[in-house]
Amino acid sequence: MHKRSLKNAHTNAPLRLAAMTLLWLSFVLPVCAAEKTTPPPLLLADHLAYDETTEILTAQGHVEVSMNDKVLRADTVTYHKKTDVVQASGNVAVTERSGEILYADKMEVTSDMKQGFIDRIGIFFPDKSRLVAKDAQRYEGRYLIADRGIYSACDLCKDDPTKPPLWQLKGRRITHDTETKNVIYRDATLEFDGIPVFYTPYFSHPDPTVRRRQGFLTPTAGMDLTLGTVVRTPYYFDIAPNSDLVVTPLFSTVDKLQMKGDWRYRFVNGSMRWSGSVARTDFISDSGVAKGQQWRGHLFGTTRFDLTPTWRAGTDIAYTTDKSYMPRYDLSGDDVLVNRAYVENFKGRHYASGNMYYFKDQRPSQQLTEPIVAPELNYSAFGEPNQTLGGRWSFNSGLLVTTRRTDVDPELQGANTRRLSLAAGWERQRASSIGFLTTVSGLVRSDSYWADHVPMNNMELGSGFAKVLRTRPFAQGDISLRYPLGRHGETYQQLLEPIVVLSVAPRVSSNTLLPNEDSLDMEFDETNLFLPNRFTGNDRVEGGTRAAYGLRHAITGANGGRIEMVGGQIFRLNRDESFSDGSGLTERLSDYVARFDIAPNSFFNINYGFRLDQETLKFSKQEVSASAGPKFLRPSVHFLSVRQPNETSTTEEERVEEITYSLSSAFAKHWSLSSTHTQAIEPAPGPRSTAISLIYEDECFRTGVSAAQDHTNRLDVEAGRTILFQFYLRNIGGFSTD
Numbered sequence: 001m002h003k004r005s006l007k008n009a010h011t012n013a014p015l016r017l018a019a020m021t022l023l024w025l026s027f028v029l030p031v032c033a034a035e036k037t038t039p040p041p042l043l044l045a046d047h048l049a050y051d052e053t054t055e056i057l058t059a060q061g062h063v064e065v066s067m068n069d070k071v072l073r074a075d076t077v078t079y080h081k082k083t084d085v086v087q088a089s090g091n092v093a094v095t096e097r098s099g100e101i102l103y104a105d106k107m108e109v110t111s112d113m114k115q116g117f118i119d120r121i122g123i124f125f126p127d128k129s130r131l132v133a134k135d136a137q138r139y140e141g142r143y144l145i146a147d148r149g150i151y152s153a154c155d156l157c158k159d160d161p162t163k164p165p166l167w168q169l170k171g172r173r174i175t176h177d178t179e180t181k182n183v184i185y186r187d188a189t190l191e192f193d194g195i196p197v198f199y200t201p202y203f204s205h206p207d208p209t210v211r212r213r214q215g216f217l218t219p220t221a222g223m224d225l226t227l228g229t230v231v232r233t234p235y236y237f238d239i240a241p242n243s244d245l246v247v248t249p250l251f252s253t254v255d256k257l258q259m260k261g262d263w264r265y266r267f268v269n270g271s272m273r274w275s276g277s278v279a280r281t282d283f284i285s286d287s288g289v290a291k292g293q294q295w296r297g298h299l300f301g302t303t304r305f306d307l308t309p310t311w312r313a314g315t316d317i318a319y320t321t322d323k324s325y326m327p328r329y330d331l332s333g334d335d336v337l338v339n340r341a342y343v344e345n346f347k348g349r350h351y352a353s354g355n356m357y358y359f360k361d362q363r364p365s366q367q368l369t370e371p372i373v374a375p376e377l378n379y380s381a382f383g384e385p386n387q388t389l390g391g392r393w394s395f396n397s398g399l400l401v402t403t404r405r406t407d408v409d410p411e412l413q414g415a416n417t418r419r420l421s422l423a424a425g426w427e428r429q430r431a432s433s434i435g436f437l438t439t440v441s442g443l444v445r446s447d448s449y450w451a452d453h454v455p456m457n458n459m460e461l462g463s464g465f466a467k468v469l470r471t472r473p474f475a476q477g478d479i480s481l482r483y484p485l486g487r488h489g490e491t492y493q494q495l496l497e498p499i500v501v502l503s504v505a506p507r508v509s510s511n512t513l514l515p516n517e518d519s520l521d522m523e524f525d526e527t528n529l530f531l532p533n534r535f536t537g538n539d540r541v542e543g544g545t546r547a548a549y550g551l552r553h554a555i556t557g558a559n560g561g562r563i564e565m566v567g568g569q570i571f572r573l574n575r576d577e578s579f580s581d582g583s584g585l586t587e588r589l590s591d592y593v594a595r596f597d598i599a600p601n602s603f604f605n606i607n608y609g610f611r612l613d614q615e616t617l618k619f620s621k622q623e624v625s626a627s628a629g630p631k632f633l634r635p636s637v638h639f640l641s642v643r644q645p646n647e648t649s650t651t652e653e654e655r656v657e658e659i660t661y662s663l664s665s666a667f668a669k670h671w672s673l674s675s676t677h678t679q680a681i682e683p684a685p686g687p688r689s690t691a692i693s694l695i696y697e698d699e700c701f702r703t704g705v706s707a708a709q710d711h712t713n714r715l716d717v718e719a720g721r722t723i724l725f726q727f728y729l730r731n732i733g734g735f736s737t738d
Helices: 010-033
Strands: 003-006 042-044 047-051 056-067 070-080 085-096 101-110 116-124 130-139 143-152 167-177 182-192 195-206 220-224 228-232 235-240 243-252 256-266 270-284 290-306 311-320 336-347 350-361 372-382 392-403 416-431 437-455 465-482 485-488 492-504 546-557 562-572 592-601 604-612 619-628 634-645 653-668 671-682 686-697 701-710 721-729 733-737
Touching (some): 116 143, 311 350
Antiparallel strands (some): 003 047, 056 070, 070 085, 101 116, 116 130, 130 143, 228 243, 235 243, 290 311, 311 336, 336 350, 350 372, 416 437, 465 492, 492 546, 604 619, 619 634, 671 686, 686 701
16 A cells, blocks of 8 residues: 655645645546536645545645635544545534534534534524534435434523523424525424423524524514504515515404505615605594595605715605594694705815605694695805904805695685895914904805795784895804813812803894795704804894803713703893893893703602793703612603793793603613603693513523503593513514503
């Protein structure tokens, strides 16, 4: 018998590697010749030996064989050329291209690894889930058939790895189909902590490498006071790698059937997402009139397209047939649905946009008719810092056109507006040698209006509307002065910063007959205390000479604790009646506003903001949020109190108060408990909502129960109690109630 041997020689490593490669190629090249597209395997080992009589090649010590999309590692690998069989033993591991790793004590397979037998097999999937079995066989290069196998996505116990995982699936026979990516069980038993809880003769699920798969998703079922007993059975369509669809029928004892669909599509340079539903149900209008059976539904859609590196376009569609449809099926809680089509350009310090809007108010009370905004055009540009008189310039322009229906009550119609706005500004910042930070800025702007059906004050309904053709010029100068003072100790840092902002501008008459489309919502607090204009849009401007002054203070500890405060007031040379009553800004001295944020450590924090009437020192608004305690038991509270003018009286005020209590507890590893309750105090005391949930969640399992009580009624939607159960096994699925 003739025998050739190559042994490990540290002094001649290149020669050894070349010899191993040539010897291995002499065996595999004839095999690979039949399939010219298949690259030859690569073999690395500490020792190689070849027996010419038996034609057996033996590799030992850190053996690594790379072939096609697999890498085989073992202590010993033997190749029988006559039978084309590879035997591997000792720390056998096969790594697939998908990331799966197959472990075994021994393996005997064909050289292409499509057929063979494996002893004591274990598969480690990319998501860290595992499949183990006593023995298995590979068949047709596609199937791995394991006898008496166990699958689990749970981590093993660190203290006792022999202890059963939280849950595991046992099967008399488990087949892993690597082509369809299915794991199929025969005589399957689900065990929790080693205790059998469920049996089925047949069960299958996608293997963990599957990202998505067409078929039924987890159904949900439950009871609802509005819809009765409900069952949802979603079905997922895997249309293409860049597109999918979920169709969800909802069966209920009251509405019978609702169909809902969610479609997604991805382009190279954009995406689309649409969601819609339809149902034929009894309908009650906002006025309480029963309309009988009606077709009802909704359509939401979002599109985004990157046209070029600097141009972007898209749409946002939000439509529903009536105001109660969305809350009836728990689809959206938005008060106003916004429809928008837009195009935008970003280039350096320049920005341009064109928009069209349509709004659909979902609040049950009567509101002004929603405007159609078409178009709204904007262009903004900024100069280089420190390049223009030591500062930088800015330019803003905008065109707004709104149109409303005319076939409604004139009181609810609102104005039709055309507005052209132009504004140019300049700003310079400077720090003095003694630490003062000064910002000087100026602004000139012009707003030109052509509008009709503009409401006039103090006139009877029907004769209180006018046409407007007017230009409002405006100019303003601002000086902001800050003097930050800081110090630090061994365990803290402290900042004290007085702030004064002086604004000079002409007075703006409150009787100016101009439409107001975008400056209706204004709330005075610490966030806009030092702004040059507290109105949110362009239709209203804040004029007059005024000074905002206040103080900012912060202490930060080395342990991460902090105490922050900001507050102040505004002084005016003249009263400003352009602000609404109750805003705190109409008098020469405004209300006081401030906010405190105190969090000395991770166990306690409180955030308190208020607005204080400067004459009576009564609180116009208070808002408190506080929580305390460790994660084991952390209660919290949120209180809101607002004093506002009474709509039915010019002399009386009404107070709106509400308080919310919450409790969260991570009372054990993987366990959490949370509860919340909202109580109205004024003007109509009583509970508003209550909810509690108990959840268990770890790396492979989630279950819990949630209960909620809603005390708010509206037409077509019943207030009531909701209970939700959920049970999910990672990679397997689960169920939940609705």
